[in-house]
Amino acid sequence: MSNCQDPLIVSLSFESAMKQLEEIVRKFESGGLTLEESVVAYERGTKLRKHCDELLKHAKLRMEQVNRNVEEDTSVHSIALDSEDTSNHS
Template identity: 40%
Template sequence: MPADTPRPVAELSYEEARAELVNTVRTLETGQAPLEASMEMWERGEELAQHCQAILDAAQARIDRARGTEADTED
């Protein structure tokens, strides 16, 4: 994989995905990137956010199982 090609989102740990997402948001907030680059960053950011949420959901389910509680007890 070339150095400038980002790793597939599914291969990232929670910490790696979150750090990349934070950096992506910071870059987008500057408004300095061209439109096409901004769209690509936004799309990757959406993937990163979904990946992070899936990891957090799995961790919550694991905690719930360990505690013997149901996942929908409280929000």
């Protein structure tokens, strides 16, 4: 599902990835990172953000599919009811 190449990140749930991303942000805000630690944290944070974006995109697509299925079912049900109404009036 994820285009992120880090298997440790790809295996994370959305909630776990967000928690790690929030921790990275806290470290940046505290200002206690060396330059190298900052670069490493930034790289990981970027991968985590991308993974979260992809998980959200996938969830959105799933919800849109559910909505389409519900609309199609409602439409089919409505057509069936309409045809029953016309056959009962004949």
